[in-house]
Structures are given as structure tokens and as C-alpha cells.
Amino acid sequence: MLGAPNRDRNAERREATRAEIIEAAWDVAREHGLAQVTLREVARRVGMQAPSLYSHFASKHAIYDAMFAQAWGDYRRVVEEATPPEHPRAAMRYFVRVWFDFTTADLARHQLMNQRTIPGFVPTPEAYSPAVEVLEGLRARLARFGVTRDEDVDLCTAVFSGLADAQLANDPGGDRWGRLVDRTADMLSDNLGLPALEQS
């Protein structure tokens, strides 16, 4: 009898090709804009003809979908691997900072993650699930500080993204709103009634 190999080299290469395509799509998005991603250009960069992409993705939207999932998956990993400070106020600063830095680092990624800029594109539930988990993670972390009401969490998310949006929209590549991260976090902490930092 033939022993079943414990690695599927075909599947591995297939997955590698998919990753290559997605990476090329990100490159195009960053250089020319998210909506300007074309199959021809993506294919050109991976050394294929456009129709060959259909061996790996069912449609162009499927590529966007994979990019969406990857982006939110990356952010989830960033959040999960990091260890926020113990103190609630310090943690709040940390949450805002991590979100701000991640979001403002890549405009195309921000547009895909947080805006509906691609006509007709709606992420599939599977692609969307990392985003849901991120929000649940935030909810859980805030709950440890006694922040449990939906409206409190909603206030946080709105203020978080407002800051990053303003930075990208009005001063891309700059620091004008980045300088307000700590202050904004403290403002939220005040409003939520988080305990003051002990002074020594």
C-alpha cells in the first residue's frame, strides 16, 4: 500500500501562488489605488496572463475578499500578540495607538477594511469574521476595566476611527492627528470614568 504523504506539496504550492497574487494586488492597490486594481496588472506582476488568475480565484471580488480577510487577520494578530499595559488608562492609550498606527500605515488597506470604496464588493462572512473577533476582543478588554455598555464601546470605536480617518484624509503621511492619540485616549478614559493613574 501507498503511505499517504503527510505534506501535500501541490496544495502548498497552490497556496503560495494565491499568496503571491494577493501580494501583487496589494502592490497595485498601494501604487495606483484600491479601485484601480485590474486583473491584467496583477497577472503581469506575477508573470501570468489575466485569465490564469481564474485558476486561483473565482472572480476579482474573490481577490478583494481574500485581501479583506488578510488585512483584518493581520490586525487581529497584532492585537492578540501584543500585551497591553495593566493600567486601564495606559491600556486605552495603547489601544488607540495600535489602531492608529496600523490604520494610517496603508491607505489602500484602510479603504478596504473600513470603507465601502469598491462598487459592489461586500466581504463574505468568512472574510468578515476576523473583524468581528477584533471587535469582540476590544469589548472583552474594555470589560475588564468595567466598560461594558454598548454605547461606551461604540463611543470608543467612533473616536478611534475618527482620529485615523482625519489623519489619512487631511494629512496623509504626516503626524498632525497622530500627536493627538494620547490626549484622545485620555479624553475617552475621563469620559468612561477610568481610575486615574497613580502618581508617585
Add this chain to the structure above:
Amino acid sequence: MLGAPNRDRNAERREATRAEIIEAAWDVAREHGLAQVTLREVARRVGMQAPSLYSHFASKHAIYDAMFAQAWGDYRRVVEEATPPEHPRAAMRYFVRVWFDFTTADLARHQLMNQRTIPGFVPTPEAYSPAVEVLEGLRARLARFGVTRDEDVDLCTAVFSGLADAQLANDPGGDRWGRLVDRTADMLSDNLGLPALEQS
């Protein structure tokens, strides 16, 4: 000699046609999305053939440009005609409310005013000027309350738009973030050190 007429009926009708075209474009944008506005569909609604639009606008972007100018002009008018409350804290609530209601009332308009969702479209300086004036107006009004530093104004604008963005992105047509308008305004007032409302 011929007396010069004091009304140019041709110019008036021309202007009326332009307005009609812009209105049709808004209708399409609201029904199908801002990026899905096509000259054919706009023309159809005003009873023209697509090429006829070029008698009134030099390009499709010129239509977007006029829409952009109109949207910010409308908001400027709303802000200028309104009389905010005297008290700083009440005024802050008022500012946020006006912005929130105007922005969330029309997603397509919001995308055109505040996001860069149309590939390649950049508003002309003339179209942009109402937006600048709105910001200057806010700056002036905040200055009356002693809020003069750029970073204070930046904080306000970021929080304002964050709230409206969250509403449109996560609960369009709903009220989940609308309920946070007053609270958010108060949070800003606290942070800016605005005087407390006198209690009776």
C-alpha cells in the same frame, strides 16, 4: 440704440439646465452609488442623450466637481444661517448635531464631501473653497470660547466626523451613534475646559 436687457434669459435657462443635470446626478448617486453615476443614466433622466451633457459640462469630473461644490455650499449655508446657542457647551452640542444630521442624511453626499471614493477625482480649488470657509467658520466660533489652538480644533473635527462615519458605516439609517451626539460634545467640552452649564 438697443437697450441692454437687464436679464439674460439664455444664461438663466442655461443655469437651470445645469442645475437639472446636477440634481439628476445626485438621484443616480443616491440610488446606485456615487461611483455608479454614468453620463448615459444622468442624460436619460433629464431627457437628453449622453453627449448633450458636454454642452453643459466639460467632463464627468466637472459634474462631480459641481456636486462637490454644491454639497459643501449647502452645508456652509446651513451653518451660517443657523444661530447656535450662546453658551459654549450648548453650542458645542449644537455644532456636532448639525454636522451629524447633515452628514448622515445622505451617504452619497458624504462620500463625495469627505471621502476620496471617486478614482482620479480631485475637487478644483473653486469647488473646495466652501469647505475651507466652513472650517474657518468653525475655527472662528470656537475661538469665541477661547479654543484657538490648532490641535484643539483638529481634535474637534476628528471626533465630529468619527461619529458620523461610524453611524453611516455600521448602522446606516439607524440611530446608534446619533444617540451619542450630546455625550460626545460634552466629552469634548470637558477636554477643552469649556465652562460648565450653570445649574438653576
Add this chain to the structure above:
DNA sequence: GTCTATAGTTTGATAGAC
């Protein structure tokens, strides 16, 4: 799995008659 060839569609814009 990649290719060539091409279908099929949509779109912005121009030329020129009236």
C-alpha cells in the same frame, strides 16, 4: 495550471449634421 483568443459589456468622449 497556464496559455491564446475572444466574447460581451460598459463607459467617457468626439465629430459633425441640423
Add this chain to the structure above:
DNA sequence: GTCTATCAAACTATAGAC
């Protein structure tokens, strides 16, 4: 100022050979 006719281009997607 509006029309018809048409261009020119771009794009996604499919069919079928290899």
C-alpha cells in the same frame, strides 16, 4: 444646444487547446 453615429479603450470573464 441637441442629436446620431461612432470611436477608443478598458475591463471581467469564458472557451478550449496544450
